[in-house]
Amino acid sequence: MAGRPDPNAALTALNRFGFGARPGDIEKAAGDPRGFLKAELRRPDVALVSLDDPDNVDLLGSTPALQASFSAEYQRKLERERTAAAMQLTPTENSPSIIVLRPDAPTSEAKPAQGSAIPGGTNAMAPGNPPAMGKPKSDPQIEQKIFRAEARARFEKAVSADAGFVERLVHFWSNHFCVSVAKSNLVRVTAGAFEREAVRPYVLGRFVDMLAAVERHPAMLVYLDNQQSIGPDSRNGQSGKRGLNENLAREILELHTLGVNGGYAQTDVTAFARVLTGWMMAGREGRLGEPGSFVFNANAHQPGDEMLLGKTYPAAGVGQGEAVLDDIARHPATALHIALKLARHFIADDPPAAVVSRLAKIFHDKDGDLRALANALVDAPETWDAPMTKLRSPSDYLIAIRRAVHPEPMPDPGPMLGGLNALGAPLWQPPGPNGFPDTASAWASAQGMKVRLDLAWQTARQVKNIGNPSDLLEAVIGPAASPESRLAVARAESKQQGLAVLLMSPEFQRR
Amino acid sequence: MSLLCEVPSPSRRAVLATGGALFAWAHLPRFARAQSARDPRLVVIILRGALDGLSAVGPIGDPDYAGLHGDIALSLSGPHPALPLDGFFALNPAMPTFARLFKAKQAAVVHAAATGYRERSHFDGQDVLESGFAGPGHVGSGWLNRALEAIPEGDRVGVNGGLAVGPSTPLVIRGAAPVLGWAPQFLPEAGDDLALRVLDLYSHRDPVLAVALKQGLETDRIVSREGMSGDAVKPKGGADTAPGMRQAAQGAAKLMAAEDGPRVAALAFDGWDTHVNEGGATGRLAMLLGGLDGAFEEFEKGLRERWKDTAIVAVTEFGRTARINGTIGTDHGTGTVAFLAGGAIDGGRVIADWPGLKDAQLYEKRDLYPTTDVRAVLKGLLADQFGLSAAVLSGTVFPDSAAVRPMTGLIGA
Numbered sequence: 001m002a003g004r005p006d007p008n009a010a011l012t013a014l015n016r017f018g019f020g021a022r023p024g025d026i027e028k029a030a031g032d033p034r035g036f037l038k039a040e041l042r043r044p045d046v047a048l049v050s051l052d053d054p055d056n057v058d059l060l061g062s063t064p065a066l067q068a069s070f071s072a073e074y075q076r077k078l079e080r081e082r083t084a085a086a087m088q089l090t091p092t093e094n095s096p097s098i099i100v101l102r103p104d105a106p107t108s109e110a111k112p113a114q115g116s117a118i119p120g121g122t123n124a125m126a127p128g129n130p131p132a133m134g135k136p137k138s139d140p141q142i143e144q145k146i147f148r149a150e151a152r153a154r155f156e157k158a159v160s161a162d163a164g165f166v167e168r169l170v171h172f173w174s175n176h177f178c179v180s181v182a183k184s185n186l187v188r189v190t191a192g193a194f195e196r197e198a199v200r201p202y203v204l205g206r207f208v209d210m211l212a213a214v215e216r217h218p219a220m221l222v223y224l225d226n227q228q229s230i231g232p233d234s235r236n237g238q239s240g241k242r243g244l245n246e247n248l249a250r251e252i253l254e255l256h257t258l259g260v261n262g263g264y265a266q267t268d269v270t271a272f273a274r275v276l277t278g279w280m281m282a283g284r285e286g287r288l289g290e291p292g293s294f295v296f297n298a299n300a301h302q303p304g305d306e307m308l309l310g311k312t313y314p315a316a317g318v319g320q321g322e323a324v325l326d327d328i329a330r331h332p333a334t335a336l337h338i339a340l341k342l343a344r345h346f347i348a349d350d351p352p353a354a355v356v357s358r359l360a361k362i363f364h365d366k367d368g369d370l371r372a373l374a375n376a377l378v379d380a381p382e383t384w385d386a387p388m389t390k391l392r393s394p395s396d397y398l399i400a401i402r403r404a405v406h407p408e409p410m411p412d413p414g415p416m417l418g419g420l421n422a423l424g425a426p427l428w429q430p431p432g433p434n435g436f437p438d439t440a441s442a443w444a445s446a447q448g449m450k451v452r453l454d455l456a457w458q459t460a461r462q463v464k465n466i467g468n469p470s471d472l473l474e475a476v477i478g479p480a481a482s483p484e485s486r487l488a489v490a491r492a493e494s495k496q497q498g499l500a501v502l503l504m505s506p507e508f509q510r511r
Numbered sequence: 512m513s514l515l516c517e518v519p520s521p522s523r524r525a526v527l528a529t530g531g532a533l534f535a536w537a538h539l540p541r542f543a544r545a546q547s548a549r550d551p552r553l554v555v556i557i558l559r560g561a562l563d564g565l566s567a568v569g570p571i572g573d574p575d576y577a578g579l580h581g582d583i584a585l586s587l588s589g590p591h592p593a594l595p596l597d598g599f600f601a602l603n604p605a606m607p608t609f610a611r612l613f614k615a616k617q618a619a620v621v622h623a624a625a626t627g628y629r630e631r632s633h634f635d636g637q638d639v640l641e642s643g644f645a646g647p648g649h650v651g652s653g654w655l656n657r658a659l660e661a662i663p664e665g666d667r668v669g670v671n672g673g674l675a676v677g678p679s680t681p682l683v684i685r686g687a688a689p690v691l692g693w694a695p696q697f698l699p700e701a702g703d704d705l706a707l708r709v710l711d712l713y714s715h716r717d718p719v720l721a722v723a724l725k726q727g728l729e730t731d732r733i734v735s736r737e738g739m740s741g742d743a744v745k746p747k748g749g750a751d752t753a754p755g756m757r758q759a760a761q762g763a764a765k766l767m768a769a770e771d772g773p774r775v776a777a778l779a780f781d782g783w784d785t786h787v788n789e790g791g792a793t794g795r796l797a798m799l800l801g802g803l804d805g806a807f808e809e810f811e812k813g814l815r816e817r818w819k820d821t822a823i824v825a826v827t828e829f830g831r832t833a834r835i836n837g838t839i840g841t842d843h844g845t846g847t848v849a850f851l852a853g854g855a856i857d858g859g860r861v862i863a864d865w866p867g868l869k870d871a872q873l874y875e876k877r878d879l880y881p882t883t884d885v886r887a888v889l890k891g892l893l894a895d896q897f898g899l900s901a902a903v904l905s906g907t908v909f910p911d912s913a914a915v916r917p918m919t920g921l922i923g924a
Contacts, residue, residue: 242839453724496703506713
């Protein structure tokens with residue numbers, strides 16, 4: 001494969017598959033751009049974030065993280081009660097009581113926050129701007145500390161990757177199976193662990209294994225409300241007070257596997273919701289199992305066989321749901337759904353049909369082997385030939401800036417988190433369970449481009465030693481740079497301005 | 512590797528906004544018109560996640576309502592009594608502003624309404640609601656943008672363009688007509704000189720980014736002139752919090768009140784997907800409704816003398832189950848409410864062809880049966896506010912909707 005150096009293809013490898021070039025990367029990839037990507041895929045454990053790494057001492061597995069959150073929440077509750085007692089007041093709208101999703105709370109207890117400064121709980125705020133919310137000043141909550149540590153580790157991994165192809169895949173799957181920290185502190189404290197535990201180990205493994213890990217992860221069970229779903233005829237459902245919640249079942253079918261046109265009906269959603277009853281996270285008191293771990297609660301599980309997509313699944317406890325996931329992971333509609341999303345992510349908003357059907361066939365023939373799909377993307381001529389029409393997502397853009405300008409380790413994830421908030425893509429906080437959009441039209445908005453300009457300027461002002469911006473242009477977009485972009489950078493009135501123009505150039509925005 | 516693929520040729524108005532004409536297009540000669548002439552404005556609020564219409568505006572006169580909606584049903588008695596609108600419907604008590612406007616005949620409710628979409632996917636449902644097409648799969652542009660395009664050349668509604676509030680542009684206002692963008696923000700601003708250099712580069716190499724950036728900068732110009740700076744633009748909360756909704760409305764109202772500001776705007780409020788512990792007169796949904804109510808109040812305050820020419824409509828992709836689910840919430844459903852507010856609205860009415868809530872009267876025995884097409888409401892507003900003809904409304908704005916007649920009389924004489 002290695003022949004004459006091909007800087008054009010090297011830049012494609014770095015931009016289309018990765019997070020953009022650091023100075024020197026184009027030369028490294030130019031000898032064999034495809035081999036450069038495949039070498040990253042072959043590196044052992046390339047997708048994993050190790051808790052043994054001394055940089056990662058602040059990270060916790062989801063179970064201990066949840067236990068930390070449980071006990072912190074318990075302390076906060078005691079504190080609130082003490083405060084309320086001291087003021088001889090019952091909690092009112094102005095007390096720091098928080099509207100959280102508590103299945104057993106009488107609804108009359110929750111207070112509307114109309115017109116007051118209290119948002120929908122601390123939970124609803126964007127990660128970077130809690131101080132603006134009028135909260136009492138105190139040490140950051142444990143949930144926020146863990147969230148920031150996870151964010152730092154994630155950014156670090158992307159900025160320091162060779163090309164970042166594997167990290168792009170991690171981000172892709174994390175967005176496909178998204179959770180939102182706006183849901184509650186329980187998701188905030190586990191969102192990073194969710195990605196490390198349910199996505200990273202399988203990103204070059206099998207889709208069915210990732211699906212199985214995702215759907216039983218506490219972060220997902222909480223985010224999509226399965227935690228509260230009770231089989232109407234189960235032991236816990238006998239009172240008739242509580243019952244089914246079909247949120248998780250619907251989104252697994254619509255978003256995670258078959259796709260909205262995948263051929264399922266409302267009856268399948270409801271049947272699947274019954275199948276999934278009992279898939280829960282053990283709570284603080286540990287009545288069902290180790291607090292913060294996945295448990296199957298037979299007392300909440302709807303007994304009996306279920307008919308789903310034309311097939312009968314006999315009663316088998318947790319095995320019934322596992323059998324359904326096994327089948328829908330291999331469904332042809334799932335293969336097509338995943339193939340389309342991957343091609344849209346890496347090639348074009350409307351990818352060529354041929355490459356989509358080729359990827360779907362590989363997904364099907366290789367039993368959802370995601371490494372085979374990654375290799376197929378590298379081998380597809382379309383990924384190398386397609387014009388640069390994709391706009392970098394907010395996250396990709398900020399990571400690309402760091403790689404171009406200061407790829408050294410970052411102790412503080414704050415600026416990156418703030419940038420993501422400003423660009424409308426707060427980390428692990430998509431607007432809905434379909435994740436952040438993956439098309440240029442969604443991100444090339446008036447407000448979005450204006451914020452990119454401000455961010456580019458802010459970055460340029462803060463870089464200590466810029467050097468000659470034209471040299472940096474050569475190093476990070478050289479092979480693709482248009483004469484106009486070169487001229488605009490060269491003619492800038494200052495180094496800072498030249499750098500900002502470079503970071504705003506079409507060749508830096510698009511991939 | 513070529514840099515860019517074909518980009519769609521810019522629209523007539525977008526051409527105005529290219530190259531050296533950067534700040535000029537908002538300074539086109541003002542149209543002579545009498546001080547008293549109507550200067551209509553339209554605000555569209557998308558409520559993402561599917562609003563439970565039966566908890567927002569409860570049919571308390573329906574004998575089956577309390578049984579179906581259980582613990583979260585609204586009622587005129589108890590510690591948090593609902594606000595009666597007429598003999599049959601009552602409003603969630605989290606919405607005192609809307610109740611006041613309703614009494615003053617400046618607000619109305621359309622009940623048992625839905626788009627033509629009959630599945631239960633949020634994302635397809637929102638695409639249908641916002642694209643204005645009869646079915647999902649059309650995400651190129653939204654009906655509000657195509658309505659802007661259809662407004663006759665020279666009309667100031669078209670000249671001043673639209674406004675998208677929030678960091679990303681809602682589909683309903685995406686498209687070829689120029690759209691400004693604004694969101695609460697706190698970043699040091701790049702200077703004009705840098706902006707012009709980047710715009711010049713885009714005008715040669717990337718027309719799509721050129722249009723987007725130009726419109727972002729144009730908003731900034733109005734924002735700074737109107738004194739919207741400092742604390743006023745620091746984000747106060749997300750689009751799923753009451754302070755966030757209020758602030759979005761405050762900013763939009765200020766921009767729309769300006770003489771050269773946009774005449775139509777789109778906002779999106781999140782968080783209405785209340786599967787668990789929805790709450791009724793109090794709780795999560797009430798918090799969100801309070802945010803929406805706050806937004807109505809901010810528009811009324813901020814638009815000042817322009818309020819009388821303004822119509823606001825708040826719509827959602829579909830409703831929720833009539834019966835509460837096993838977790839004191841509701842799952843995805845069909846019929847729901849649309850809220851109308853503004854000085855231009857002929858209000859004080861709940862407009863509903865009530866289908867009833869008996870099992871056989873429910874859609875698929877689970878959801879409020881939709882008897883009004885939301886497009887009829889939207890078409891009626893566009894017809895009366897901007898004079899768009901039924902042919903245009905059924906042609907480019909809401910394709911294939913000739914059978915859905917514009918609802919008449921929503922705007923007061």
